[in-house]
Each structure stands twice: as structure tokens, then as C-alpha cells.
Amino acid sequence: MTLLIFVTIGIIQQRRLFAVVILAGAYSFLMASVMLVLDAVDVALTEASVGAGISTVVLLATLHLTKTIEIHSLRPTAIPLLLSIVVGMLIVWGTLGLPPFGTADSPIHAHVAPRYLSQSIAETGVPNVVTAVLADYRGFDTLGEVTVIFTAGIGVMLLLRGLRRRDEGRSGAEQ
Amino acid sequence: MDILFDLAERYNYAATIFLMVAGLYIVIARGNMVKKLVGLSIFQTSVYLLFIEPSKIVGGTAPIIDPDFSIYSNPLPHVLILTAIVVGVATISLGLALIVRINEAYGTIEEDEILNNGDGG
Numbered sequence: 474m475t476l477l478i479f480v481t482i483g484i485i486q487q488r489r490l491f492a493v494v495i496l497a498g499a500y501s502f503l504m505a506s507v508m509l510v511l512d513a514v515d516v517a518l519t520e521a522s523v524g525a526g527i528s529t530v531v532l533l534a535t536l537h538l539t540k541t542i543e544i545h546s547l548r549p550t551a552i553p554l555l556l557s558i559v560v561g562m563l564i565v566w567g568t569l570g571l572p573p574f575g576t577a578d579s580p581i582h583a584h585v586a587p588r589y590l591s592q593s594i595a596e597t598g599v600p601n602v603v604t605a606v607l608a609d610y611r612g613f614d615t616l617g618e619v620t621v622i623f624t625a626g627i628g629v630m631l632l633l634r635g636l637r638r639r640d641e642g643r644s645g646a647e648q
Numbered sequence: 649m650d651i652l653f654d655l656a657e658r659y660n661y662a663a664t665i666f667l668m669v670a671g672l673y674i675v676i677a678r679g680n681m682v683k684k685l686v687g688l689s690i691f692q693t694s695v696y697l698l699f700i701e702p703s704k705i706v707g708g709t710a711p712i713i714d715p716d717f718s719i720y721s722n723p724l725p726h727v728l729i730l731t732a733i734v735v736g737v738a739t740i741s742l743g744l745a746l747i748v749r750i751n752e753a754y755g756t757i758e759e760d761e762i763l764n765n766g767d768g769g
Binding site for chain 2: 497516532539560565571614615621625
């Protein structure tokens, strides 16, 4: 967790975007390790492959197509800093009511989770409860997720296909 | 031992909130759009952390049914966050494609320069 904080400070300070992207990848791997410690193995795997892998590749591709140096902005940083701190205080105030970390009797463990844990073997036959819930109990959520990814993919393809066509048009005009 | 647990709990939430605030600060204060998106993803991952943290039970194990274990962490937040991670990457990719398009149209990915160009021309 402390390493995460340091990496984040590095991302804020660093102006070379290449370094920012690499730090973001390191951040994702650290986040995956933290998830692993918190017993969320599926989430850790996804974060390591998707967050640290695909995100970094996509960010690097963007840097390849654009610029890699961030200019020094002239706008004041006091107002955003103040706003962030105020929001942070509000969130801290909100988390004061949370139950203590790691206890088994907090409200989150009292609703449907015990049912998932006790019945999923009989109902789905899958030992990994996360998979059982994802694919069986909450299949519609996953359908919605796939819809979102599909839409995003179409959007990216449309935006970038236009880019290639305009490039060809420009080089054709130069010739 | 109780005091140690208390400290650990406070430290978890405090670090998560710090990451959240840092992401928010990057999004608001930095003009470079790639950096804004990195800030947005930091904000997102801090929210993942905020969801995963309550699902942990001290002494429990990962929610894979096995006769050797009886205490598991809560699987429901894990499922929700799995979905959120993938959707987050999809939105980030879309944002980056928009950045590429903006760079092509304005020749820059800095908000300030785009605004200045708009004023000048």
C-alpha cells in the first residue's frame, strides 16, 4: 500500500509521459498484489492481465500516435488541490461509519454471500464461487458488461478507421 | 493486538482515500489528456480497492470451495469488481482513441493549447 502511494506521487510529479505510463503499469501490478493479499485472487488475475497488460499497451500505442512530453501548465493548482482535499475529507467522514476491517460479522457478509458460498456447489457445480456468481447468478450483469465492451470497441474502431483513411487522403494529395 | 488491527484498518482506508484524492487531483489539475486518463484509472482502481477491502475476513481464504477451509471472503464484491475492471479498460481505450483523434485535429494533446488555438483562430 505504501508503495502504491509512492508510485502515485511519482505519476503526479513526472512530466515525461512514457515514464508515467510505465509507472501506471507498475501501479497496476502493485494493485494486483494487494488484491491477492485481500484474498481476491480472480480480481488480482484480471487486474494483472487487463490493468497492467492491456492498459499499458493501449497507453503506449496512444503515446506512439501522439506526443510524449507534458508541458508545464500555467493554470493555478491551488483550487484543484483544495477541492481534492475537501472531497477527501468528505470521503473520510463517510468511511468513519464503516465496520472494522476483516471482521466476519459486518453487514456485507450477512446478505446473499453466505447463500452463494453454501449453495453454489449444489446449484452450479463450480468450486470457484466467483465464477459461479459471475456466470450463473449474475449472468445478466456479464451480458451488460459484454455490451459495454462491444460498444467501446465499435467506438474505437470508428475513430481510428477515420484516422487511417484521412492519412491516406493526405498522402494522396501530397503525391 | 486490537490496536494493531485498528491501525491496519485505518491505514487501508486512508491509503485508498489518498489514491482516490490523488486521482481526482490529476484529473482536475493536469492539462495533458493522457495524464488525465491515467489519473482517471488511478481513481477507478482506488474504488476497486474500496470495494474489495470490506470483503476480506481475517483468517479466511479465497472463495474457492474446498473441504479444508470453512471461512471464505465475500465473493460478491469480487464479481462486481471483475466487471468494473473490464469495463474500465474499455472506457479508457475509448478515451485514448478520442485523444488520438484530438491530436490529429488540433496537433496537440494539451487542453491549454487547444483552448488558446480556439481563442486565436
